[in-house]
Amino acid sequence: MEPFPLSLPHPAAAAVLRGDGANPDLSGEVLFYPYSAGTLVVVRAVGLPSPGFLGFHIHAMGDCTTGGDVPFQRAGSHYDTHGFPHPWHSGDLPPLLGSQTGTALLAVYTDRFRPEEVIGRSVMVHEKADDFRSQPAGDSGDRIACGVIRPL
16 A cells, blocks of 8 residues: 655646626635546635535536526536446535535545546536435535636
């Protein structure tokens, strides 16, 4: 077993989170570090609308524009390379936990993708907690923040 590194390499990709029209103060960044056989995902967000858990996923398309009246609709569905049901999509990640002051920090390792596999896709914050059961996306509600994943 290799020892846990004391420092991380430079992130390979990043996304800048921007809130929808109802959450204009929501912002943050998501960093993607190559690590072992997968990716370390680090999220910093501020301006979250309420304390508690919020769904957080990678979506298939790198388009954070509005489709009709639905914010960030053009980002498509969850990123999924294997045709698995939710919560086993490649892009299904643990929820963000917003504090009383609207701030969240998440660091999580996943072996479901490498950073280069999600470049050009998007990260999404949803208004409610993911229930990890409902199909196709965990019943986590409206999309409230989005960011396109770009190489660094």
